[in-house]
Amino acid sequence: MxxxxxxxxxxxxxxxxxxxxxxxxxxxxxxxxxxxxxxxxxxxxxxxxxxxxxxxxxxxxxxxxxxxxxxxxxxxxxxxxxxxxxxxxxxxxxxxxxxxxxxxxxxxxxxxxxxxxxxxxxxxxxxxxxxxxxxxxQDLEDRVRARTAELENSTAKLRESEERRSMAIAAGKMGSWDWDWITGDWMWDEGQYRIFGVRPESFQVNPANVQALLHPDDVDQLRRAMAEFNKGARAYETEFRIVRPDGDVRWCVGTAAVTGDDSGRVVRVSGVTVDITERKRAEERQNLLAREVDHRAKNALALAQSIVRLTRADEVKAYVNAVEGRINALARVHTILSLSSWQGAELSKLIDEELAPYSLGGQIKLAGSEVQLLPATAQTLALALHELFTNSAKYGALSTRSGRLAIGWQVEDELLTLIWEESGGPLVRPPKTRGFGTRSLLASVESQLGGQAQFDWRAEGLLCRLEVPLVRKTAATTAPGKFEASSSAELQRASG
CATH class of the missing domain: 3.40.50.2300 (Response regulator)
Structure with a gap:
């Protein structure tokens, strides 16, 4: 050898x-x-x-x-x-x-x-x-060292992977669970307890307790999904709601997979639960915003359509100027409302926007506290103010340098009272007929806002009193599509 x-x-x-x-x-x-x-x-x-x-x-x-x-x-x-x-x-x-x-x-x-x-x-x-x-x-020791190093490396990677998984679960509002189909034993990780709003030391995971946390409308859906496993299904995914012990309702998406034995019998079901409440709420906000944008767009288009159709003038130029002025008034108030995310507009800003085209120096005096108007009220009142400013610039106190205008307002018991008082301008005579501007102003304030508009054609200048409710249930509960219809109808009636 x-x-x-x-x-x-x-x-x-x-x-x-x-x-x-x-x-x-x-x-x-x-x-x-x-x-x-x-x-x-x-x-x-x-x-x-x-x-x-x-x-x-x-x-x-x-x-x-x-x-x-x-x-x-x-x-x-x-x-x-x-x-x-x-x-x-x-x-x-x-x-x-x-x-x-x-x-x-x-x-x-x-x-x-x-x-x-x-x-x-x-x-x-x-x-x-x-x-x-x-x-x-030596060879054995080398192999042991190599195997030990390999195991240590594998353990480190496993630990790192578990840490990443835990971080991902925590960051992603996720939880995992395991259900022994044979013994009925459940296992929840920390994320699962967190999603359901319960604590491991006080909550026993069993079918009865878990079902008690499910939204009543979703229990049958999950029960049917589980029953499908006995019919051969091997995985499912569904959205459902849970009601935490504190009453908070959370939306979740659940995925589950089956482990079977050699005969195909279900022995274990494992799954992951993801809290998608914020996503659901974002979707709801997005849908609401889409409906609101659609409503606002239709409303603005209906008003613009009514203005174009119902404006009267003897000349094309006068007609164009009248239409442009009223549409620009709508655009200005729309900009103000957009900056506030359609939460409302301040009355003083509406007045400032209408004053912007005029270089009037000290002819105008304003007096009043800050008043926040609802979007529908702001749109209607902006058109009303535009008509008052336009008429005053053409025929009233703002048509001469000697003219003066005082605008004052106050709020009492949710009722806005605005006083428009002109003086020092041309001699005023009561009109024999009401123009479109005056009639549309009356129609919008009285019919759309449920307020009142009073005109006193004094010789020294127009005195107008507008009373507008700041809270009107009928307006607040108007369904999308009805506001523009009522606006158009009122303007049509105003046109006579």
Whole structure:
């Protein structure tokens, strides 16, 4: 059987004896290394890995005992096998000394070749097996270290993955659960408890308790989904609502998957729950906004259509100016309402917007506190103010530099009272007929807003009193599409 050769060191100061040892040990098939003195043997040991040392006890300079002591002092050679050869009869004390120096055996002279070969062979084989075992142990340790490192790396990745999953679940308002179909045992993670608004230490997860947290309208839907598993379904996804113990209703989307045994029987159901309440609310807000935008657009278009259709003028230019002025008034109030996200508009801003086209200096005096108007009220009142400013600029106090206009308003018991008082302008005569502007103003204030509009055509200037309810249930509950219809109808009646 082929095996790796080991080195055997032969130490003796007599060449003839060294040659004899070589002849005796040649048949072992090992590497024989020669050293003719103790010092030469030490040099060989430092350069070569030696399995067995065969050393003569009686040598000049360093005898066998002294060489053995020096060899044993080196950590590398503390276990190297040494066989002493002695040409003199050694006593038990000498043997004891040799053993103390690290010798493993004695061979007397004359040497019996078979005995020497047997002894050297045993220790050479022992050395070989020892080295093989060390290599195997080293290989095993390397593999253990590699496997340990692999497991540690795998564990670290698993821990990191779990941390990422936990972070994702926390950030994404997610929870996971597991249901043993056979025993009925449930397992919820922290996210699942958080979504349902309960605490692990006080809430027992079982079908009855879980069902008690489901919205009554969604219980049958989930029960049917679970029943499908017995019919072969392997996964489902559905939206449902839960009612937390504090009464908060949450929208969730749930996904579940089945684990079956070899026969296909359901043994476990696992799933994930995601809280989508914010998404649902955003969708509701978006739908409401879409309906509101549609309503506002239709309302504005209906008003613009009515203005275009019902405006009267003797000349094309006058007609265009009248239409543009009224549509611009609508556009201005629309901008104000858009800036407030259609929450309302301040009366003073409506007046300022209508004043903007005129360079009147100190002709106008305003007095009143801040009043927030609802969108519908703001639109209607903006058109009414536009008509008053337009008529005043054409025929009233604002048509001359000497004219003065005072606008004052106050609120009492949710009723806005606005006084428009002109003075210092041209002589005023009561009109024989009411124009479109006056009639549309009356129609919008009285019919649309449920208020009153009173005109006093005094000689020194117009005095107009508008009373507008700030809260009107009929207006607040008007369905989309009705406001524009009523606006158009009122303007049509105003046109006479």
């Amino acid at each position: 082929d095996h790796e050769k080991v080195n055997i060191l032969l130490v003796d100061d007599q060449p003839a004896k060294l040659l004899a040892y070589e002849v005796i040990l040649k048949d072992l098939g090992e590497n024989l290394v020669i050293a003719s003195s103790g010092r030469e043997a030490l040099e060989v040991l430092l350069k070569t890995e030696i399995a067995v040392i065969l050393v003569d006890v009686c040598m000049p300079e360093l005898d066998g005992f002294e060489l053995a002591a020096m060899i044993r002092e080196h950590p590398r050679f503390q276990k190297t096998a040494m066989i002493f050869i002695s040409a003199i009869q050694v006593s038990d004390i000498d043997r004891l000394r040799g053993y103390e120096m690290g010798a493993v055996d004695y061979v007397p002279v004359p040497v019996v070749p078979e005995v020497l070969r047997a002894k050297v062979k045993v220790f050479a084989e022992l050395y070989r097996k020892t080295r093989e075992l060390e290599r195997l142990n």
